[in-house]
Amino acid sequence: MIPTRSYRKAVALVLVPMLLVVAGCGGATTEGGADGTAGGGIASEITMVGVRDLTGPVAYAGVGAARGAxxxxxxxxxxGFLGEGVTLNLEEIDSAGEIERASAEVTRAIADQDVSVILGPIQGQQSAAVAPVVEARQVPVVFTQSASDGVVIGDYTFRATAPMHTFYDHAAEYLGEExxxxxxxxxxSTYPTLAELAETHFPAMAEASGLDIVENIPVQTTTQDFTAQAQAIAQEDPDAVVVLLLSAQSVTAMAQLRQAGYEGQFVGNTNNAGGNAAAAGQDAVDMVYPVDFSAAQEDPQAVDFVGSYQAEFYELPQAYAAEGYDAVWWVARAIQASGDSSRQGIRDGLAQVAQEGFTGAMGKVTFEGNDMRVPGVLVxxxxxxxLIVSD
Known part of the structure; x- marks a missing residue:
């Protein structure tokens, strides 16, 4: 169960109400006091707040990230990774797909000096709205998803999801090879991550792989009927259709493309991952799509993560869960690296870990500045x- 503001659950071995945490950024420290500035040591109670969509059209991504976290x-x-007697606590708050609500909840978390770091949001529009605020108030935030521009903009904004375009070349290369x-x-065209991929990044990938884009059709987030678009595409009869839509939209679009007579290859995106393609039934069989993580990966860290996640939640993890998981481990490594759980200490530690990289559920994690990069796989x-096609 994902805790929300109406049902707050600190994700730790015991529930520690925030009112019991002494003044400072996360409570009493193991080495001196903490006041939100660097040099305070590691607090015995360290509080994180997750602000993500736990309801709404992309709740599958928010819930997955929250469970991984x-x-x-x-x-x-x-x-006892952060030391004997040190407890890391997490409160999850639902931004419900609303930019204004996400901004309000992030602002509320910033005002609470017991909050050391913020996780999320997951939607690029929400994250771009809060990024200038956290930078101005010097509070570290680790976003997941949010792959559009205007999110990682300074010293206090970090992203624990590799932008989709950094590994989507797996799809273009596959099409060329086949x-x-x-x-x-x-x-x-209204979802920034997908729009940027379609309008800027994929055309360059297509050219590099010898592909010819015969149709490039934008739709809105509110589009639910793809009959006209499906007929136009079916008339062109391309070898493949790259479906850069949200999960529910993909289900309808692929069904209507098949109804229009299209019989070729579908190429999806991370919104189809982690079992979301199942909703499309037979229409999605043999669909390929690049992901930053798949439960089918066989490297040791991925296998361990999948086993632990299944034991806890009785299902296979989606990529969003791996992102949320690696985000929190990034924070923990940051605290350990800086020896300081204050806001400034976590910021410094996140930057230090980003310089070094680490191995997480998603494999070998590297960074460009404060922005995560992972190898990605085609499934x-x-x-x-x-099933893994290539990595």
Whole structure:
């Protein structure tokens, strides 16, 4: 169960109400006091707040990230990773798909000096709205998803999701290798991550892989009927259709493309990952899509993460869960690296860890500045599970 403001649950071994935390950025310290500035040591209670969509059209991403974060917090506390007697706590707040609500909740968290770091939001529009605020107030925030521009803008903004365009070349290369060179693109033009991929990044990838984009059709987030677009694409009869839509939109679009007579290859995006493609039934079988993480990965860290996640939540983790998990471990490594759980200490530690990189659930994690990069993999949906195509 994901805790929200109406049901606050500190994700730790015990529930520690925030009112019991002494003044400072996270409570009493193991080495002197803490007042939000660097040099205060590691607090015995360190509070994080997650602000993400736990309801609404992309709740699957917010809930997944929150669950991954919850698992990481439990492991960190159980291992005593931050020192004997140190407890990391996490409160999750639902931004419900609203920019104004996300901004208000982030502002509320900033005003609470017991909050050492903020996690999220997940939507680029929300994150771009709060990024200038956290920079001005010098509070570290670690976003997941939020792959559009205007999110990682300074010393206090960090992103624990590699932008989709940094690993989407797996798809373009696959199409080129398979000889599927005539490609149509159907994309959500109001969702920044997908719009930027369709309008800027994928055309460059297509050119590099010898692909010809024969149709490039934008739709809105509110679009629910793709009949006209499907007929236009089916008439062109491309070798592949790149479907850059939200998960629910993809289901309808692929069904209507098949109804219009299209029989070629579908290429999706991370919104189809982690079992979301199942909702499309037979229409999604053999769909391929690049992801930053898949439960089908066989490297040791991924296998361990999948096993722990299944034991806790009785399902396979989506990529969003791996992102939330690695985000919290990034924070924990930051605190350990700086020896300081104040806001400034966590900021300094996040930057230090970013310079060095680490191995997480998503594999070898590196950074460009404060922005995460991962290798990514291309997977195929066989109707029941993801299978690795290439990495």
């Amino acid at each position: 919850e698992l990481a917090v439990a492991e960190i506390n159980e291992q 000889g599927l060179t005539d490609v149509a693109v159907l994309y959500n 195929r949906w066989d109707g029941e599970q993801e």
